[in-house]
Amino acid sequence: MSGARAATNARVGRQRTTERIVASAGHAWSADPYADALHTGRGPLFLRRADGWLLPLDVERWCAEADAADLEVLRRCEGTVLDVGCGPGRLVAALGAQGRRALGIDVSEAAVEHTVRRGGQALLRSVFDPLPGTGGWGTALLLDGNIGIGGDPGALLERLARLLAPGGLTIVETVPYPDVDERALVHVTDAHGTPGAPFPWARLGTPALLRCARGAGWRAQEQWSTGGRSFVALRGPGATGARARPGRTTAGGAHRAG
Ligand SMILES: C[S@@+](CC[C@H](N)C(=O)[O-])C[C@H]1O[C@@H](n2cnc3c(N)ncnc32)[C@H](O)[C@@H]1O
Numbered sequence: 001m002s003g004a005r006a007a008t009n010a011r012v013g014r015q016r017t018t019e020r021i022v023a024s025a026g027h028a029w030s031a032d033p034y035a036d037a038l039h040t041g042r043g044p045l046f047l048r049r050a051d052g053w054l055l056p057l058d059v060e061r062w063c064a065e066a067d068a069a070d071l072e073v074l075r076r077c078e079g080t081v082l083d084v085g086c087g088p089g090r091l092v093a094a095l096g097a098q099g100r101r102a103l104g105i106d107v108s109e110a111a112v113e114h115t116v117r118r119g120g121q122a123l124l125r126s127v128f129d130p131l132p133g134t135g136g137w138g139t140a141l142l143l144d145g146n147i148g149i150g151g152d153p154g155a156l157l158e159r160l161a162r163l164l165a166p167g168g169l170t171i172v173e174t175v176p177y178p179d180v181d182e183r184a185l186v187h188v189t190d191a192h193g194t195p196g197a198p199f200p201w202a203r204l205g206t207p208a209l210l211r212c213a214r215g216a217g218w219r220a221q222e223q224w225s226t227g228g229r230s231f232v233a234l235r236g237p238g239a240t241g242a243r244a245r246p247g248r249t250t251a252g253g254a255h256r257a258g
Contacts, residue, residue, distance in 0.1 A: 054189075062144060070091060072224070074091065074094060079137070087106060092120030127149060147204055149201075150200065157212065167237075168235075171231060174204055181207075182203045185199065206223055
């Protein structure tokens with residue numbers, strides 16, 4: 001086989017693997033435990049690793065109104081906002097109420113239905129599917145652990161760089177423990193242990209996110225913590241610098257990222 005053909009086959013193989021992974025994740029998040037929790041507005045709901053370790057999912061907070069920490073994130077958004085993995089849509093609804101243009105995307109039908117019922121705009125799509133406004137979004141949101149989507153944060157950031165306008169902003173919520181840098185196969189499960197299909201997921205503390213983002217051409221603009229949650233604003237590749245906000249130190253603990 002020629003080198004060129006081998007490289008093409010490898011690329012196609014990788015793409016098919018990604019498509020399979022994303023399809024299995026879509027299936028898992030569309031399955032009953034997640035949809036049921038969104039309908040009742042209550043957990044318990046978990047991501048479960050193969051070794052039995054459980055990560056509680058904050059369904060009650062996701063189904064409530066945007067809280068003070070969310071509003072601090074929304075205040076930093078620029079231009080049109082794409083909420084990746086919008087869940088039941090509290091952020092899209094809050095942005096809409098502020099007269100901002102926002103779209104939620106999610107692979108869960110229940111999540112999209114809830115977002116639309118709250119008055120937000122949402123599409124049943126994976127972030128890796130063709131999306132409207134590609135190359136023009138002002139801000140992408142990856143909150144509530146959504147940097148984990150697809151299990152490969154580098155690939156997700158690369159995808160967002162293509163969805164955003166050059167120099168656009170991505171705001172990522174990180175795990176509030178600095179040492180976390182984890183990739184694992186997980187499934188969504190409820191209190192009865194109802195198993196869904198396993199899918200790859202990632203969890204990153206701020207240092208791991210910054211390492212990954214720098215490697216993909218992103219610049220850390222600001223980091224802050226509030227209400228026990230931690231966030232990083234990343235400026236996308238192609239920034240002119242003109243849109244960069246100055247670094248700040250506030251009572252909420254915001255500072256310029258290194
Ligand atoms: C950890 S939950 C976060 C929920 C959410 N941010 C909220 O406000 O309720 C992850 C969300 O991402 C969605 N998701 C998973 N894979 C996705 C993908 N490839 N593209 C878009 N959304 C995805 C799930 O359906 C789920 O709603």
